[in-house]
Amino acid sequence: QLSGDPLVILGTGLAGYSLAREFRKLDRNTPLLIITSDDGTFYSKPLLSASLSHGQTAQQLGTSSAEDMARELAAEILVHTRVTGVDPSTRTLALQQESADHSAEIHYDRLVLATGAHCRPLPRIEGDAHANLFRINSLRDYHRFRTALVGRKRVLVIGAGLIGCEFANDLVQADFSVDLVDTLNWPLASLLPEAAGRDLQGALESYGVRFHCDRSVQKLLCRRRGLLAQLDDGQTIEADIVLAALGLQANTALAKAAGLAVHHGITVDRQLKSSDPHIYALGDCAEVDGHLLFFVAPLMACARALAKTLSGQPTAVHYAAIPVAVKTTLRPTTVCPPHPGARGHWQIDCDATGVCAEFRSDTGQLLGFALTGAAITRREPLSRECEPIMR
Numbered sequence: 001q002l003s004g005d006p007l008v009i010l011g012t013g014l015a016g017y018s019l020a021r022e023f024r025k026l027d028r029n030t031p032l033l034i035i036t037s038d039d040g041t042f043y044s045k046p047l048l049s050a051s052l053s054h055g056q057t058a059q060q061l062g063t064s065s066a067e068d069m070a071r072e073l074a075a076e077i078l079v080h081t082r083v084t085g086v087d088p089s090t091r092t093l094a095l096q097q098e099s100a101d102h103s104a105e106i107h108y109d110r111l112v113l114a115t116g117a118h119c120r121p122l123p124r125i126e127g128d129a130h131a132n133l134f135r136i137n138s139l140r141d142y143h144r145f146r147t148a149l150v151g152r153k154r155v156l157v158i159g160a161g162l163i164g165c166e167f168a169n170d171l172v173q174a175d176f177s178v179d180l181v182d183t184l185n186w187p188l189a190s191l192l193p194e195a196a197g198r199d200l201q202g203a204l205e206s207y208g209v210r211f212h213c214d215r216s217v218q219k220l221l222c223r224r225r226g227l228l229a230q231l232d233d234g235q236t237i238e239a240d241i242v243l244a245a246l247g248l249q250a251n252t253a254l255a256k257a258a259g260l261a262v263h264h265g266i267t268v269d270r271q272l273k274s275s276d277p278h279i280y281a282l283g284d285c286a287e288v289d290g291h292l293l294f295f296v297a298p299l300m301a302c303a304r305a306l307a308k309t310l311s312g313q314p315t316a317v318h319y320a321a322i323p324v325a326v327k328t329t330l331r332p333t334t335v336c337p338p339h340p341g342a343r344g345h346w347q348i349d350c351d352a353t354g355v356c357a358e359f360r361s362d363t364g365q366l367l368g369f370a371l372t373g374a375a376i377t378r379r380e381p382l383s384r385e386c387e388p389i390m391r
């Protein structure tokens, strides 16, 4: 480190904080500045879709405050501070503090973007009930949703992907009445073959979740009590509150405005380096060697590799096969999806206890798998056999 300016990490999600932790294991001395537009509370984001039924408040999910984290990481943490611009030529950040009406500038030696992703916007839905529509991608969103649920009973979830199914599983166990609408033919259709998706659907239905697959919401209308959703086949659903879970999009605007290469995420190489030699990226905002994955395991692998690179040992990241445990506790499910475009076919083995689906190439190589129910015990051997995402 030559200039005396700090290493700056932008973002206090799992990516930013995990990198800071890994970096401090290797380097206790380099000045570290962490900046976040939220309050810097450390929490595990995957718990957001599995905590309503346990009565957990947002406060209970936050395990360390920004002050605790600053102490642990020997770092300065600026909270409620938005970075509004990056100038790579002068290595300067423009900052806007929530409470102040003026902006400030700081210099960085190296910058790491860990700015996460945002919820994919809803396709146009007519009607006047949009105030009852929630999305969840932060502790604050969870707090707003949980507060809005008080005194309400009927929840409409739009999107039966990973997060939508997990919330349906959680809400139904917290005694809410749940309708789940998706344009695709079965839940988690972009990750699971039909047999596994139908198995999960059947299990959640047996606990009371009502699925409306191959359907879309056309209108959301306020009613004297709650709201009315109108589907494309004319069917109507009465609800009190709507949760949209349509997936995520990487936050790339800041990087793009700074002139960095951006594709679906911020383009970085296997050393997590962007198109500027002093700027790196990891987590939900980063497309690593062509892979944009919104999961914890890859960001942890990136945090370990990048910490080494930043402390003087250039290190490339490797992704093994990444099996994800879907938190549908009413029907345990694990997915290790094949790379989009991978050539092969599903081999399905199913009975009443669950589904084991293996995606194999013509030469028999295991490229991905999906497991439900009792078959989840096969997770470890299949993970070992499965082709890594990045060697």
Ligand code: FAD
Pocket (backbone or CB within 6 Å): 010, 011, 012, 013, 014, 015, 016, 035, 036, 037, 038, 045, 046, 047, 048, 049, 081, 082, 083, 084, 114, 115, 116, 117, 136, 137, 138, 163, 251, 254, 282, 283, 284, 285, 293, 294, 295, 296, 297, 299, 324, 325, 326, 327
């Ligand atoms: P984020 O947590 O979004 O953090 C981004 C940070 O950047 C925030 O601190 C934000 O304030 C800051 N920021 C952004 N822009 C600026 C700016 N301009 N100025 C200042 N600060 C800025 N993954 C799994 O592997 N398993 C699961 O079971 C699982 N469950 C999930 C359940 C839910 C409900 C959700 C939403 C996600 C789940 N995921 C799961 C995905 C996983 O949680 C994410 O991949 C991971 O948490 C992303 O962390 P991140 O740090 O990259 O982003």
